[in-house]
Amino acid sequence: MCGIAGLAGGDAVRHRKTVAAMGASQHYRGPNGTLHLTGRDGRAVLAMNTLLIVDPRAMPGPYLDQETGLLLAFNGEIYNWRSQAAAWGIEVGERESDAHFVLRAWARIGPSCLDGLDGMFALAVYDPRLATLFLARDRLGEKPLYWRLDGGRLAFASEVTTLTGYGPAPLVLRPEVTAIETPAGVDTPFQGIQLLAPATLLSFDVATGSIDQMAWWHLENREPFTGPYAEALAEYSTILAEQIPLRAPSCDFALLLSGGLDSAVLAHLMRPPVCVTVRYPGQDRLDESAAAATIARDIKAELVVVEPDQTDFTTALPHMARLDYPMGNASTFSEYMAYRKISDLGLRVVIGGLGPDEFLMGYVRQALVLFGPDAVLDAGLEAYRPLAAKLLHSVDAPLEPAETAARLILRGPDPDGRVRDLVADAMARAGGDLARGLTLADLATAWRPLVMTSDKLASAYALERRSPYLARDLVEFSYRLPVEYKITDPAQGKRILRDAARALGLPREIWASRDKLGFASPVPGWLNGRLAAWTDDRIATALTDAPAAFHPLLEGGLTRGGRFDRTRMQALMAAAWFSDQAVRAAA
Numbered sequence: 001m002c003g004i005a006g007l008a009g010g011d012a013v014r015h016r017k018t019v020a021a022m023g024a025s026q027h028y029r030g031p032n033g034t035l036h037l038t039g040r041d042g043r044a045v046l047a048m049n050t051l052l053i054v055d056p057r058a059m060p061g062p063y064l065d066q067e068t069g070l071l072l073a074f075n076g077e078i079y080n081w082r083s084q085a086a087a088w089g090i091e092v093g094e095r096e097s098d099a100h101f102v103l104r105a106w107a108r109i110g111p112s113c114l115d116g117l118d119g120m121f122a123l124a125v126y127d128p129r130l131a132t133l134f135l136a137r138d139r140l141g142e143k144p145l146y147w148r149l150d151g152g153r154l155a156f157a158s159e160v161t162t163l164t165g166y167g168p169a170p171l172v173l174r175p176e177v178t179a180i181e182t183p184a185g186v187d188t189p190f191q192g193i194q195l196l197a198p199a200t201l202l203s204f205d206v207a208t209g210s211i212d213q214m215a216w217w218h219l220e221n222r223e224p225f226t227g228p229y230a231e232a233l234a235e236y237s238t239i240l241a242e243q244i245p246l247r248a249p250s251c252d253f254a255l256l257l258s259g260g261l262d263s264a265v266l267a268h269l270m271r272p273p274v275c276v277t278v279r280y281p282g283q284d285r286l287d288e289s290a291a292a293a294t295i296a297r298d299i300k301a302e303l304v305v306v307e308p309d310q311t312d313f314t315t316a317l318p319h320m321a322r323l324d325y326p327m328g329n330a331s332t333f334s335e336y337m338a339y340r341k342i343s344d345l346g347l348r349v350v351i352g353g354l355g356p357d358e359f360l361m362g363y364v365r366q367a368l369v370l371f372g373p374d375a376v377l378d379a380g381l382e383a384y385r386p387l388a389a390k391l392l393h394s395v396d397a398p399l400e401p402a403e404t405a406a407r408l409i410l411r412g413p414d415p416d417g418r419v420r421d422l423v424a425d426a427m428a429r430a431g432g433d434l435a436r437g438l439t440l441a442d443l444a445t446a447w448r449p450l451v452m453t454s455d456k457l458a459s460a461y462a463l464e465r466r467s468p469y470l471a472r473d474l475v476e477f478s479y480r481l482p483v484e485y486k487i488t489d490p491a492q493g494k495r496i497l498r499d500a501a502r503a504l505g506l507p508r509e510i511w512a513s514r515d516k517l518g519f520a521s522p523v524p525g526w527l528n529g530r531l532a533a534w535t536d537d538r539i540a541t542a543l544t545d546a547p548a549a550f551h552p553l554l555e556g557g558l559t560r561g562g563r564f565d566r567t568r569m570q571a572l573m574a575a576a577w578f579s580d581q582a583v584r585a586a587a
Contacts, residue, residue, distance in 0.1 A: 003029030003049035004073035008133035009153030013042035023047030031462045037062045044126035046073040054097040069128040074099040076121030133204040141198030154204045160324045173549040178412040225480040237500040244269040247468035253349035254342045259288025262353035264510040278334040308337045321576030328570030330523035343461035355469030358442045359478035360494040361487040365408040371490040379491035402427045435483035528560045542575035
């Protein structure tokens with residue numbers, strides 16, 4: 001989990017101290033050192049926070065290709081770099097890593113090398129021969145990269161707050177933040193700062209100041225799989241068994257282990273030495289530690305159980321709030337506490353199970369679109385009646401699939417209709433396949449907070465977060481499958497993953513489970529109970545200092561909601577976020 005930052009422009013060399021300060025502001029992303037280099041022509045300065053995983057003796061970045069003068073700042077991991085280096089005839093020596101491979105590949109074949117990279121990454125390449133800065137992100141946006149154009153210079157960084165320190169950036173409340181807890185598309189809460197979209201290549205011509213952007217990968221271009229289910233299961237199982245172990249580092253690492261299918265499959269295929277689960281004493285409904293213990297025992301791993309309480313939450317809130325924008329997902333606290341414990345154990349890599357829910361129909365909201373609310377409730381998912389209620393009153397006038405999906409994704413008003421437009425566009429790009437449309441809709445709306453939270457919370461503890469299910473072959477094959485290969489039972493999605501787990505010999509209680517909680521938390525109940533007055537006080541205090549445009553976000557949190565209402569949590573996170581922004585501005 002490295003970090004990158006930099007500046008390109010005609011007078012970039014004069015701003016070396018600025019770039020050094022940008023790198024220093026995100027130093028925790030790279031405990032093995034923060035360095036910067038200037039391009040041969042003085043038109044670019046790149047900084048890098050280095051976390052060494054592949055080889056602890058490797059040279060820290062940024063990296064220079066002596067022959068061409070190319071500069072590279074790199075964040076992430078390329079899992080197939082050794083095989084790809086052999087295929088392309090690229091030599092990588094001792095104390096060199098996947099970053100050196102990427103630099104030489106770029107020097108040889110340019111940006112087209114991106115298609116051969118299987119991994120997670122955000123990178124910056126400056127080519128003095130072309131006087132051009134290139135920025136690129138991985139296919140699913142696992143690694144963040146922000147940029148801004150100011151005075152003919154382009155600045156970029158792994159963290160949006162690094163770029164707010166580069167120059168003034170007024171706060172802007174994007175309407176989607178109250179609707180889905182995230183700005184949509186490439187927007188950020190800061191005027192003039194954009195997020196580079198996943199699978200996108202940006203080129204900045206220093207001489208002319210012109211910018212071009214292009215998508216270098218399109219998920220929806222995959223041809224549908226038309227073979228029988230047995231053939232699909234065999235191919236999926238093979239990909240799973242080949243690709244998942246490739247994501248295991250050579251050093252000791254930890255697995256985030258809930259009691260669910262996704263992490264259990266990772267445990268059996270990766271054999272982590274340490275598994276970490278989160279349990280809340282007195283919250284039996286949320287407790288999956290018994291299942292986690294069974295899995296850890298089966299693979300002979302140490303199980304570390306983290307038991308946070310309300311005091312932990314109040315102490316952790318200021319640190320948790322250093323996200324790029326406030327979110328209401330209470331599971332953020334569980335994830336934060338797990339990362340903190342893993343860091344305390346002296347580990348540097350953590351494995352998590354993002355992906356199957358989005359690509360194999362693992363969410364109840366997807367089942368509601370595919371089967372309808374009555375079928376889902378009749379299947380025993382009565383706890384989801386508040387979600388199903390968004391559709392029940394429309395039974396006599398069936399909704400279009402895009403509108404159905406949008407209603408279930410929305411957590412607040414959509415005054416400009418932007419979320420609905422994103423969902424409708426996703427459905428159109430899926431070419432009529434409803435399950436593929438739901439996957440694309442998730443990637444366009446709910447996905448960004450998931451990967452952003454994982455990256456930001458893990459990097460705060462100098463951890464590298466890996467998500468093996470996002471292997472290119474798994475993602476593309478999962479997307480191609482017919483809907484009936486993904487889900488046939490409204491209460492049990494991820495059919496092909498369950499059957500693959502069974503074929504791989506996992507215990508029945510794993511592949512036959514009907515529901516999972518993941519790292520759920522009782523935080524919403526705390527905010528309406530013992531922490532109610534404390535929560536109200538922090539939100540009210542923030543209202544006195546926050547810009548008026550943000551008042552509706554905060555004021556919504558002063559009303560205590562139900563079990564599934566995330567408004568209050570988001571308002572509290574926003575209050576802490578504003579406090580952190582004020583401290584940064586004062587510094």
